[in-house]
Amino acid sequence: MPRKSSLVHFNDRLMRYLFVASAVLVSVVIVSILWFVGNQGLATFHEASFVEFFTSTQWSPDTGKFGALTFITGSLATTLIAILIGGPLGLAGAIFLAKIAPPGIRSIMRPATELFAGIPSVVYGYVGITVIVDMIRKTTGSTTGFGLLASGVVLSIMILPTIISITEDTLRALPDTYEEASLALGATRWQTIRRVLIPAAGPGILTAMILAMARAIGETMAVQMVIGNSPRFPGSLVSPTSTLTSNIVMEMGNTPFGSTWNNALFMMSLILLVISLVLIILVRTVARRGAAQ
Amino acid sequence: MSAKRMDRLATVVLWLSALVIIALLIWFLGYILSRGLLYLNLEFITGPDGVGAQLFNSFYILFLSLLISLPIGLGAGIYLAEYAPKNKFTDLIRLSVECLASVPSIVFGLFGMIIFVNMLGLGFTILGGAATLALLNLPILVRTTEESLTAVTSSYREASLALGATMWQTLRKVVLPTALPGLITGITLVAGRALGETAILIYTAGMNVSRYLFDTDPMAAGETLAVHLFAVKSNPLPGTNADAIADGTAALLIIMVLIFNLLLALPSRWLQKRLIGKN
Numbered sequence: 001m002p003r004k005s006s007l008v009h010f011n012d013r014l015m016r017y018l019f020v021a022s023a024v025l026v027s028v029v030i031v032s033i034l035w036f037v038g039n040q041g042l043a044t045f046h047e048a049s050f051v052e053f054f055t056s057t058q059w060s061p062d063t064g065k066f067g068a069l070t071f072i073t074g075s076l077a078t079t080l081i082a083i084l085i086g087g088p089l090g091l092a093g094a095i096f097l098a099k100i101a102p103p104g105i106r107s108i109m110r111p112a113t114e115l116f117a118g119i120p121s122v123v124y125g126y127v128g129i130t131v132i133v134d135m136i137r138k139t140t141g142s143t144t145g146f147g148l149l150a151s152g153v154v155l156s157i158m159i160l161p162t163i164i165s166i167t168e169d170t171l172r173a174l175p176d177t178y179e180e181a182s183l184a185l186g187a188t189r190w191q192t193i194r195r196v197l198i199p200a201a202g203p204g205i206l207t208a209m210i211l212a213m214a215r216a217i218g219e220t221m222a223v224q225m226v227i228g229n230s231p232r233f234p235g236s237l238v239s240p241t242s243t244l245t246s247n248i249v250m251e252m253g254n255t256p257f258g259s260t261w262n263n264a265l266f267m268m269s270l271i272l273l274v275i276s277l278v279l280i281i282l283v284r285t286v287a288r289r290g291a292a293q
Numbered sequence: 294m295s296a297k298r299m300d301r302l303a304t305v306v307l308w309l310s311a312l313v314i315i316a317l318l319i320w321f322l323g324y325i326l327s328r329g330l331l332y333l334n335l336e337f338i339t340g341p342d343g344v345g346a347q348l349f350n351s352f353y354i355l356f357l358s359l360l361i362s363l364p365i366g367l368g369a370g371i372y373l374a375e376y377a378p379k380n381k382f383t384d385l386i387r388l389s390v391e392c393l394a395s396v397p398s399i400v401f402g403l404f405g406m407i408i409f410v411n412m413l414g415l416g417f418t419i420l421g422g423a424a425t426l427a428l429l430n431l432p433i434l435v436r437t438t439e440e441s442l443t444a445v446t447s448s449y450r451e452a453s454l455a456l457g458a459t460m461w462q463t464l465r466k467v468v469l470p471t472a473l474p475g476l477i478t479g480i481t482l483v484a485g486r487a488l489g490e491t492a493i494l495i496y497t498a499g500m501n502v503s504r505y506l507f508d509t510d511p512m513a514a515g516e517t518l519a520v521h522l523f524a525v526k527s528n529p530l531p532g533t534n535a536d537a538i539a540d541g542t543a544a545l546l547i548i549m550v551l552i553f554n555l556l557l558a559l560p561s562r563w564l565q566k567r568l569i570g571k572n
Contacts, residue, residue, distance in 0.1 A: 015460075015461040019369070023369040025365055026393060027385060030396070033396065040403075089314065092306065092307050100308070105311075115554055118489070120522075121489065123325065123522070218399065253495075277392055
């Protein structure tokens with residue numbers, strides 16, 4: 001017996017170490033991503049100017065002009081459009097699911113909204129290119145229909161599941177007493193939602209919006225297919241332009257690894273990485289504030 | 294406007310938004326399926342322009358990536374749920390998981406490209422693609438594992454430990470079996486998402502496909518179905534019926550997503566509800 005029991009304890013300790021090692025590995029992965037992508041990206045500035053990269057819209061690597069402002073603007077603008085359209089719609093959907101939907105409808109609609117998250121982003125791009133771009137061309141009279149608007153509309157659909165699921169969870173987690181107290185005071189359901197529930201769910205709603213922004217700014221394939229892929233600064237919402245992600249996909253295949261042009265593409269992905277890490281830190285701060293209240 | 298009328302108006306608007314969201318989804322699925330379903334036949338899979346090899350690569354890369362990410366993801370999730378003390382180290386792990394979950398997939402793709410394509414000099418390979426894809430799966434696996442294990446009532450653990458079982462015995466015989474439905478749901482959702490991933494694979498697994506079907510060589514380049522849809526839609530080769538291929542491929546992708554979500558995830562979600570008794 002003693003022998004077997006020592007084996008059991010050996011196993012127990014071995015598994016414990018394996019679990020710790022897996023956890024450490026997750027940290028190692030994120031640090032190495034930062035390190036490798038960071039190093040490769042920052043190598044851009046051996047030859048290109050740092051200030052020019054962030055302030056110039058002149059992107060012609062053939063003649064040594066590395067101004068990435070067009071792509072940065074494109075990424076920020078598409079994300080903004082996506083939040084402006086998808087934010088209110090997702091919020092309304094979440095309020096409906098949490099407070100208005102009859103249980104039968106809710107049990108269908110909740111998994112249905114999660115299906116949005118399962119649809120591959122190329123498929124969103126495919127629908128964008130065959131339907132939305134066409135629709136924009138017809139309604140706005142733009143020559144191609146590609147551009148910020150098309151990308152923003154596609155992204156606004158893609159961020160719906162993020163907004164809906166987090167906001168709904170937050171609303172449902174609120175103590176019932178909030179709602180009961182408000183209704184007992186004679187407030188209508190809408191007054192209760194607007195004056196009591198939404199403010200109380202504030203941090204959760206903010207978290208949902210930030211995570212949706214992180215999803216939108218990093219989205220690549222769907223945007224690449226409908227943005228038009230021209231390195232020109234967008235003259236309007238419906239003229240072809242580029243984002244950080246779409247330009248990486250477009251040019252990565254045609255540039256030799258280690259060239260300044262190639263490094264500049266890694267620099268763009270470093271910008272994306274830093275933005276998403278900042279957004280995560282923001283989410284944590286919001287969560288901590290929310291918990292402190 | 295009186296509060297009553299405002300209330301009624303708001304209710305109408307909220308119902309309408311919900312209808313818009315559902316209509317959008319139904320239209321989306323209907324549009325893709327109605328355009329693509331008529332192309333889906335045996336010829337579409339095995340014919341000269343067939344996507345059989347891409348279909349195989351999709352599942353092959355998914356399988357390899359789960360092979361890599363499952364042990365690590367489960368391990369880290371188990372650590373966070375069962376062992377992790379409240380300290381700086383645990384905080385760091387949690388922060389890493391959250392950061393990893395927010396990394397855009399194109400950044401994973403470029404990272405994989407640096408490591409596998411250039412540093413290790415493998416070129417575009419199925420193995421490199423699968424390993425990079427594993428990084429995308431990792432944070433979601435950690436999170437679902439942690440959530441499913443935390444949902445297991447602590448009295449189960451206490452009873453097992455009180456009987457003299459070790460931590461690992463308790464995990465293996467009590468906690469993990471109880472958490473199994475949740476784990477299966479999580480893994481299914483991860484798989485469904487990995488199956489449609491494109492940005493990671495373009496510059497790691499490449500856009501070429503083996504000439505013969507069921508090529509299991511992990512060191513060959515392997516275009517997946519999702520990458521194929523991107524390729525035919527953004528650079529249609531002249532002389533091929535690219536639009537028909539795109540329509541069919543999109544429908545096939547959607548069908549795969551529906552299978553993963555409806556046929557696999559929903560029953561196990563239902564099972565979990567029955568077992569744990571909460572929604």
